[in-house]
Amino acid sequence: MSNQSDSLESVVIGDGVVVKGTFTVPSKAVINGVIEGDLTAEEVLIGPTGRITGRVSAKVIDVRGQLHNTIISEKNLIVRSTGKIAGKVHYSEIEIEKGGEIEGSLSQDAGELRAEVAASQNQAPAANAAVTQAATPAATQASTAPAAAPATPTAVSAANPNRPATNTPPQAG
Numbered sequence: 399m400s401n402q403s404d405s406l407e408s409v410v411i412g413d414g415v416v417v418k419g420t421f422t423v424p425s426k427a428v429i430n431g432v433i434e435g436d437l438t439a440e441e442v443l444i445g446p447t448g449r450i451t452g453r454v455s456a457k458v459i460d461v462r463g464q465l466h467n468t469i470i471s472e473k474n475l476i477v478r479s480t481g482k483i484a485g486k487v488h489y490s491e492i493e494i495e496k497g498g499e500i501e502g503s504l505s506q507d508a509g510e511l512r513a514e515v516a517a518s519q520n521q522a523p524a525a526n527a528a529v530t531q532a533a534t535p536a537a538t539q540a541s542t543a544p545a546a547a548p549a550t551p552t553a554v555s556a557a558n559p560n561r562p563a564t565n566t567p568p569q570a571g
Contacts, residue, residue, distance in 0.1 A: 409439075413447045420452075427456075429463070446480050461498070 407425035411417060415431035423439035429448035436453040441460075444450060448463035455470040461481035468486045469475065475489040479497035488505050 411448070413445075444481070 404425050407423070408427065409421070409423050410428045411431040411433060413430040416434065417431070418434040420436045421427070421433065421438070423437070425439070426441045426443070427437060427439040428443045428445065429437075429450060430445035431448065433450045433452065435451075436455075437450060438455045440456060441458045442454060442456040443460045444463040444465060446462045449466070450464070451466045453468045453470070454465055455472075457472045458474045458476075459465075459469065459471045460476045460478070461483060462478045463481065465481075465483045466485055469483060469488065471487075471489040471492075473490050475487065475492045477483060477492070477494045477498035477500060479495040481495075482499045482501075484501045486503050486505070487500060488507055490506065492504070492506075494500065
């Protein structure tokens with residue numbers, strides 16, 4: 399947070415704190431506790447003890463804890479070595495550290511999906527919702543859950559792109 403204005407538009411959910419509901423944060427959300435619900439922010443940092451069970455939408459999402467449900471990252475999604483994601487993941491660019499886990503489906507279409515979600519909620523999409531996709535390997539979609547994503551010639555594990563994916567359905571939790 400670079401200035402006073404940023405800190406006034408940010409939120410920190412501390413370790414041990416549990417909140418429920420739908421949250422919109424104009425700037426940065428740092429989650430070390432638990433959110434049971436949806437979170438929309440400019441930037442989301444989930445600490446090692448943080449957990450969100452709901453839809454998370456942001457330009458940048460940095461995961462050191464747990465995310466469950468639908469994740470929409472317009473620019474960068476970073477899954478750190480302690481990070482775990484289970485659900486539908488929509489991203490523009492993704493980085494997964496060794497040890498980071500993703501279970502569910504991956505789709506490189508975050509900007510388009512966010513615009514659709516905003517339109518379906520009778521809101522004007524964000525001015526920069528259209529994201530130019532960076533050049534990536536040929537497999538821009540991968541799935542570890544059966545029929546969770548459009549068919550791809552070969553599914554790969556998000557944690558290890560050189561290993562074929564297992565068809566294990568996401569666990570509730």
